[in-house]
Amino acid sequence: xxxxxxxxxxxxxxxxxxxxxxxxxxxxxxxxxxEIRSADRVIFPGVGEASTTMSYLKNHRLDTLICDLKQPVxxxxxxxxxxxxxxxxxxxxxLGIFPEQVKxxxxxxxxxxxxxIPHMGWNSISxxxxxxxxxxxxxxxxxxxxxxxxxxxSDTAAICNYLVPFSAALQRDNFYATQFHPEKSGKxxxxxxxxxxxxxx
Amino acid sequence: xxxxxIIPCLDIRDGQTVKGVNFVNIINVGDPVELGKLYAxxxxxxxxxxxxxxxxxxxxxxxxxxxxxxxxxxxxxxVGGGISEIRDAEALxxxxxxxxxxxxSAVRNPQLINDLARNFGSQFVVVAIDARExxxxxxxxxxxxxxxxxxxxxxxxxxxxxxxxxxxxxxxMNHDGTKNGFANKELAKLSENLTIPLIASGGAGTMEHFADxxxxxxxxxxxxASIFHFREIAIPDLxxxxxxxxxxVR
Numbered sequence: 001x002x003x004x005x006x007x008x009x010x011x012x013x014x015x016x017x018x019x020x021x022x023x024x025x026x027x028x029x030x031x032x033x034x035e036i037r038s039a040d041r042v043i044f045p046g047v048g049e050a051s052t053t054m055s056y057l058k059n060h061r062l063d064t065l066i067c068d069l070k071q072p073v074x075x076x077x078x079x080x081x082x083x084x085x086x087x088x089x090x091x092x093x094x095l096g097i098f099p100e101q102v103k104x105x106x107x108x109x110x111x112x113x114x115x116x117i118p119h120m121g122w123n124s125i126s127x128x129x130x131x132x133x134x135x136x137x138x139x140x141x142x143x144x145x146x147x148x149x150x151x152x153x154s155d156t157a158a159i160c161n162y163l164v165p166f167s168a169a170l171q172r173d174n175f176y177a178t179q180f181h182p183e184k185s186g187k188x189x190x191x192x193x194x195x196x197x198x199x200x201x
Numbered sequence: 202x203x204x205x206x207i208i209p210c211l212d213i214r215d216g217q218t219v220k221g222v223n224f225v226n227i228i229n230v231g232d233p234v235e236l237g238k239l240y241a242x243x244x245x246x247x248x249x250x251x252x253x254x255x256x257x258x259x260x261x262x263x264x265x266x267x268x269x270x271x272x273x274x275x276x277x278x279x280v281g282g283g284i285s286e287i288r289d290a291e292a293l294x295x296x297x298x299x300x301x302x303x304x305x306s307a308v309r310n311p312q313l314i315n316d317l318a319r320n321f322g323s324q325f326v327v328v329a330i331d332a333r334e335x336x337x338x339x340x341x342x343x344x345x346x347x348x349x350x351x352x353x354x355x356x357x358x359x360x361x362x363x364x365x366x367x368x369x370x371x372x373x374m375n376h377d378g379t380k381n382g383f384a385n386k387e388l389a390k391l392s393e394n395l396t397i398p399l400i401a402s403g404g405a406g407t408m409e410h411f412a413d414x415x416x417x418x419x420x421x422x423x424x425x426a427s428i429f430h431f432r433e434i435a436i437p438d439l440x441x442x443x444x445x446x447x448x449x450v451r
Contacts, residue, residue: 011321014297018272047322107396114203116398116421118324118367122204122246122451141204141451143277145324162203184277184299186241 001197003027004039006066009056010046010078019183019193033065041072041197044079045183050102050148051090053082067095072199075177080170081148083177089148098170098177100150105163115163118147123160125168125180130157132169132176134195140188142168142180150179204451205415205443206246206422207436208400209429211236213252213282216262218430233266234273240429241276243436246451248274249302249370249424252282264296271297279327285310290317294325302327302370305343308350308357311364318365326368327400328361330354333374339387346374354387355394362397369395370424372402380406380428388418400424408434408442415448 005016007029020027027043028035036042044066046053057063066073066083075083082094087102094102105117122141149166152159160168160179170177176196182189212219217231237248250270252263260283267280280293281302290301307314307328317326331346332339332354339354358369371391373384383404392399401420405411405428414420428434440450 011294011325012299014295015271015299018297019275021272022275047324049322114419117396118398119203120324120368120398121206121421124202124204145277147323181277184275186275190275 001025001040002038003041003043003197004036005029005043005045006036006062007031008046008053008060008062010048010053012047012077013045015181016043016045016076016183019190023190023193023197025197031060031062033061036065037069039071040201041074042066042069043074043076044083045076046078046082047145048078049089050078050081050087050094051092053078054090054092054094057082057095063095067097070174072196072201073175074196075175076183077146077179077181080167080177080179081150083170083175084150087148097175098150098153098155098172100153100155100167100170102148102150104148107163118145119149119162120145122185123162123168123180125158125160127156127159130169130171130176131199132171132178132192132195133158135191136188142178142182142185142188144168144180146179202449204246204449205420206400207244207411207439207450208247208249208422208424209240209245209436210249210251210402210424210426211430212426213250213263213266214254215256215259216266219253234269237270237274237278240436241274244440244451245276245436247276247422248278250278250280251302252280254283264292267293267296267298281327281329285313287316287320290321290325294321300325300327300367302329304329304331307361308341308343308352311360314361314364314366318367323365323367323397326366327370328358328366328368329370329372330358330361331372331374334387342374346377355391358391359394362395366397368398368400370400370402373404376404377402379404382406382410383414383418383420383423385413385418388414388420392419392421398422408439411439412443412446412448415443
């Protein structure tokens with residue numbers, strides 16, 4: 001199985017590669033269009049700023065390429081947000097694979113000290129609706145680090161509650177995405193990655 | 202619900218853990234990777250690796266170690282010690298660190314916080330503050346608490362947040378090593394004044410101290426070193442206890 005991690009100007013791409021290696025799987029990290037198109041699985045990870053990253057994707061014509069992919073694609077963190085319709089971060093149009101909007105977490109003055117931004121740490125998720133969540137229960141925790149979130153909507157495959165209910169995962173056709181970091185979420189995260197690799201096409 | 206985090210801290214010198222001698226059941230007790238994996242399996246939510254090496258050779262060893270940690274560990278980790286320039290941080294990010302922690306270098310050059318946040322994002326930047334209370338005044342100290350500075354704890358923490366820090370790690374030098382509990386009053390005040398997460402450090406001695414730091418201290422995470430290394434508290438027991446006290450843990 002050929003697995004490609006899309007290389008672009010975002011941080012933390014290496015940690016997804018390391019997580020796959022722990023599962024005994026080797027991935028190719030590349031921005032080469034032919035390599036990406038010919039992969040069996042494509043992973044679109046990343047930590048960074050939405051508008052500058054969208055410009056980078058457009059300049060490298062990776063935006064249309066990603067939208068046209070037919071094999072299973074997994075977006076992680078910023079990857080999920082870039083697959084939505086629009087992000088408030090730098091007020092940018094995104095790839096529009098999912099109709100959901102990306103908004104900034106806002107703490108109103110009446111919220112107690114328990115709410116901080118970024119949403120950082122381990123949180124549970126509910127309303128699990130995707131083959132990604134095979135063998136995962138609502139008792140399990142996943143590692144999140146983000147200051148922007150995707151709204152809930154028709155493609156929401158898991159919900160997390162932090163200040164507001166938001167999309168912890170999204171899925172439409174062959175496109176999958178998680179706001180949390182499966183590569184940093186211990187054994188439960190490894191299960192998500194395994195489920196993605198084992199998806200029936 | 203967002204879980205309160207338990208974070209063991211490992212001191213590293215020349216690529217080896219300084220404490221951790223009591224772990225008799227693992228093959229190489231001195232290897233930070235083995236110790237880190239053990240903590241991760243026991244349910245640690247994050248790890249901090251603090252490089253206390255002074256030499257240039259030791260520094261290179263540490264970057265290599267960070268790469269090995271990143272390959273082997275499946276939970277997030279922060280690395281600190283000796284980061285005073287963008288390129289130090291860059292090397293650690295490239296090696297696979299999730300976050301870096303800066304302390305004395307941020308006090309000496311506060312602009313470093315802005316520069317790191319702009320280059321790598323706030324989520325990557327933890328500002329560690331060591332402070333000591335004298336006559337009701339909390340003075341920020343550097344060089345492991347040895348040198349007092351002009352800065353005051355609460356205003357410095359807020360300034361660090363405004364400059365782009367993603368998290369504050371506060372160690373009370375009055376409480377550190379005492380095992381009498383965390384500086385809960387000051388932690389609560391910090392937590393209420395900050396909009397970014399707060400990690401409490403210094404004073405952990407019992408499981409009850411962790412319950413207190415999450416309730417009275419309003420901290421988002423609790424960090425400790427020796428009580429975990431010397432097996433005075435096992436992480437699974439601690440999590441079980443906190444759950445029983447109605448505190449959300451993973």
